[in-house]
Amino acid sequence: MFTTLVHFSLLLAQLNPIPAVPARPAGMQDPLNRDTPQSSVLAFLEACRVQNYPRATLYMDLRKIPAATRTATGVRLAAQLEEILDRDAQFDVGALSRDPRGDLTDGLDENRETIATLTIDGQPKTIDLSRVTLPSGLAVWQFSSATLDLIPTLAKVETTSPVEKYLPRPLVEVELLNTPLWRWIALALLALALFALSGIVSRAALGLLHVLLELAGSGIGTKSLEIFVPPARLLVSLLLFRAGMEAIGPSALLRLALTRLLSLLSVFGLAWICTGLVDLCMVRARAWVDRRGGRSSFAAFQLGSRVLKVIIVLAAVTALIGSWGYNTGTIWAGLGVGGLAVALAAQKTLENLFGGVSVITDRPVAIGDFCRFENRTGTVEDIGLRSTRLRTPEQTLVTVPNGQFSAMTLENFSHRNKILFKTVLNLKRDATPEQLRKLIDDITQTLQGDTRVDAGNVPARMIGIGQWSFDVEVFVLIRTADAEKFLSIQQELLLKLLALVRENGMSLALPTQVSVNAAATPAPGQTGAVAPS
Numbered sequence: 001m002f003t004t005l006v007h008f009s010l011l012l013a014q015l016n017p018i019p020a021v022p023a024r025p026a027g028m029q030d031p032l033n034r035d036t037p038q039s040s041v042l043a044f045l046e047a048c049r050v051q052n053y054p055r056a057t058l059y060m061d062l063r064k065i066p067a068a069t070r071t072a073t074g075v076r077l078a079a080q081l082e083e084i085l086d087r088d089a090q091f092d093v094g095a096l097s098r099d100p101r102g103d104l105t106d107g108l109d110e111n112r113e114t115i116a117t118l119t120i121d122g123q124p125k126t127i128d129l130s131r132v133t134l135p136s137g138l139a140v141w142q143f144s145s146a147t148l149d150l151i152p153t154l155a156k157v158e159t160t161s162p163v164e165k166y167l168p169r170p171l172v173e174v175e176l177l178n179t180p181l182w183r184w185i186a187l188a189l190l191a192l193a194l195f196a197l198s199g200i201v202s203r204a205a206l207g208l209l210h211v212l213l214e215l216a217g218s219g220i221g222t223k224s225l226e227i228f229v230p231p232a233r234l235l236v237s238l239l240l241f242r243a244g245m246e247a248i249g250p251s252a253l254l255r256l257a258l259t260r261l262l263s264l265l266s267v268f269g270l271a272w273i274c275t276g277l278v279d280l281c282m283v284r285a286r287a288w289v290d291r292r293g294g295r296s297s298f299a300a301f302q303l304g305s306r307v308l309k310v311i312i313v314l315a316a317v318t319a320l321i322g323s324w325g326y327n328t329g330t331i332w333a334g335l336g337v338g339g340l341a342v343a344l345a346a347q348k349t350l351e352n353l354f355g356g357v358s359v360i361t362d363r364p365v366a367i368g369d370f371c372r373f374e375n376r377t378g379t380v381e382d383i384g385l386r387s388t389r390l391r392t393p394e395q396t397l398v399t400v401p402n403g404q405f406s407a408m409t410l411e412n413f414s415h416r417n418k419i420l421f422k423t424v425l426n427l428k429r430d431a432t433p434e435q436l437r438k439l440i441d442d443i444t445q446t447l448q449g450d451t452r453v454d455a456g457n458v459p460a461r462m463i464g465i466g467q468w469s470f471d472v473e474v475f476v477l478i479r480t481a482d483a484e485k486f487l488s489i490q491q492e493l494l495l496k497l498l499a500l501v502r503e504n505g506m507s508l509a510l511p512t513q514v515s516v517n518a519a520a521t522p523a524p525g526q527t528g529a530v531a532p533s
Helices: 002-015 037-049 053-059 070-087 145-155 162-166 169-173 181-216 222-248 252-292 295-323 328-345 347-362 433-448 483-503
Strands: 112-120 123-133 139-143 370-373 376-383 387-391 397-401 410-412 419-428 460-465 469-478 511-513 530-532
Touching: 037 053, 037 070, 037 112, 037 123, 037 139, 037 252, 053 070, 070 123, 070 145, 070 252, 112 145, 123 145, 169 181, 181 222, 222 252, 252 295, 376 397, 419 483, 433 460, 433 469, 433 483, 469 483
Parallel strands: none
Antiparallel strands: 112 123, 123 139, 370 376, 370 410, 376 387, 387 397, 419 469, 460 469, 511 530
16 A cells, blocks of 8 residues: 555656645745744645655655655655654654754754664664755755654654454554554543543542542542542543553644644643632631621632633633644734723623722622612622622512622621611501600600610601601611611510500501582582591
């Protein structure tokens, strides 16, 4: 199969000679992506993957090969080099330098870069890139001529895996990304096996950690540690999969794709653990705040934890982008330039964010407080980055953007130490002044003698003579901040007031409507006057 591919590529090379590199001014980017060691090797492998070996020769320094045989020899060497790099489990394209100058810390000549080292008969052999200056003045990275001389020797090494001798031919001959089908199946089975094994390992580690924490007296229960089981399981699986992947030996391009996927999942797992630690700290903070009754402090902790999680996610994304070979400094600079546009487009979001900070720092309300906002009342359930959620007496959930909530006039009922009790007794107008005076004195004595009531000097007074009644107002404070206790005391006081009204020979006035017949047959719609009962 390998020989057939080479012959096919030679035929393409004869029909389509190697195209000349377009002349570009010095300092311009190479159209073939040979500017850095990593980009050059990656472009070489991509050309080989689609069996475009004539193009792959453009990434090789063929100047020492006679022009007459350069095309055929280059195609054959490109195919052999592809196979050598694919079978080298230690070769990692992602680890190559992304600097146009190469790796300046490897101690080699600045125009030379080692990308792989193989051992042949106990002797180390290196595959190198050299920095070549083209006639156009453009400097590019190509596989060195010394490496090309070494390729035939390296290609003679046995490349067939011992496992392939016992497998059906389709599993060996069918390839995807230059990787035989049996290796794909082995990778899938490895992933499944490690997923099951990691569950057992992580559970055992959790149990051991719980025992150690109990011995240390930390007070952290097993339930709190459960949040770390999934990310720990993921990281253990990734670590073992990386080791197994080297044993299975996928092709260089597949190794690169898998390495980037493993990097993504590893960063995700680490960020997951970090956010879990933040949640665990929040649980401890909640217990600490509850013991001291500082609910407003807990709201600040909760907002701080969300900000920390955002920072963790941003750091994880930055680390992932850097591991994939992108210049994070350029990305952050671009974000800085676009920051003004983002700020203008997200004015309301920023307004709500700073509104939430204002609510927490000024502390007009805290989580758990019962308050009045505008014409509604509710209990604060959460103060988030964007909005505040309140539970109304009807048990509905109201969400108010922090920008609006911080600008509202808020009345906090939870911070009062007493609750107002106020009612007006509308007495029938047949009551005498002596009865009214006696009733007011009795009410005053009753309220001033109750230790639960802050009655003041004038808890009851006559406030007016209404159209149908004499109006006596009762105005006192109940010495409690508990709403349910207040309702119980209020009920008791109202019943006492009704009893005092009856004891003094009076009753409450209720306006009624009485029809008076002026004739045997009243006119249609004719009614009498309204009089008190």
